[in-house]
Amino acid sequence: MSVRRLADASVQPATFAFNKANAAAAKKWIAKYPKGRQQSAIIPLLMLAQEQEGWVTQKAIEAICDMLDMPYIRGLEIATFYTQYQLKPVGTRAHIQVCGTTPCMLRGAGELMDVCRAKIHPEQHQTNADGTLSWEEVECLGACVNAPMVMIFKDTYEDLTPERLAEIIDAFEAGRGDTVKPGPQIDRFFSAPQSGFTTLTDEKAVLKSARDKAAKATAAAEVPPSEAGRAATAAAETNPAIKAPSRKAPKAAPAAETSSPAPAYDKKGADRAEPAVELVEGKKRTRPIPPQGAASAYKAPEMLKGKPIGAAGQKARETARPSLDDKNRPKGIERPAVVDDLKLISGIGPKNEKILNELGIYTFAQVASWKKAERDWVDAYLNFHGRIEREDWVKQAKALAKGGVAEYVRVFGKEPR
């Protein structure tokens, strides 16, 4: 438990007033609450005051209480209860919130705090000598996958090492905080696995039409008809003339079923195989469970074996890949000393970057030079179904080759990826 008190009177400003923009924003917030409940706006109003001043001053609390017609003590209770409100002056250039919850601690948050102690102040909630930086330990900030992390203003900086955090602190101290890209500080796409996507890598395979087709093929080939309605009999083999409720015979009888006769069902049902019901692709299917010790003739559908749906289709597509000797294959080069980060092109992830590198494609200039036939070849090779055109890799690559990220932002109005 931390004791949260207002800052010393010596640092409290004498007055507070919202600036024009925040006064308008405060009015909007108050209007959101039903008549007679306007006091509920105190939380967003205190946040507005903090964004304006950097911290919540006593005069700000009092001014907001006056606006909402509530006693000062109510405002003080709220401001001192919620740790989101800074009650002391924070660094004018950055206030660094280091997550100290378990996942971040296990991944090195302790070392990040040591960096803050060394570079800012040995104690949290204290500014450095120039008053430009401060830091504090906070609870989970919701980026645990990319632990350890810090938050500065409203941005998070993830996958940090002590060295990288030191660089970030230096940048903010020098007034260059806006040059540091928020998010993962390693080659990771948002919170995707570091090694690249491992699921949903093939758009076609996850379409409903593809799933239905795969499920249909699997059912026809491998799921035997239900035997739920077969009569119980002591005969060595049930009369095949007695059909199961499903009139449709399986296309290919499972091998084990032909070599070993079906279990003799006695009347007491000791060996009787009960149909099991399972859900496959949202549909109920039944299958017999063999008596203990007997080998099952049932073959699980592919998806139940952990194989991706449509593996056969995938194989067929791979076979249909264009030849590496095709005249339209873009010319590859030897790996240069410095290679471009092709992943900056929207549509290229770590996996496809690797494939392109294997084809000798390492630079934006190479991609920018592709003619239509070459684009079509690569599109077919990556099984992209026209994505290269849709995402306009050539235009992206031209911008990146010409002026890097800055040119990309100028052309597309946003950062790459």
Ligand code: FES
């Ligand atoms: S534990 Fe650090 S962000 Fe969740």
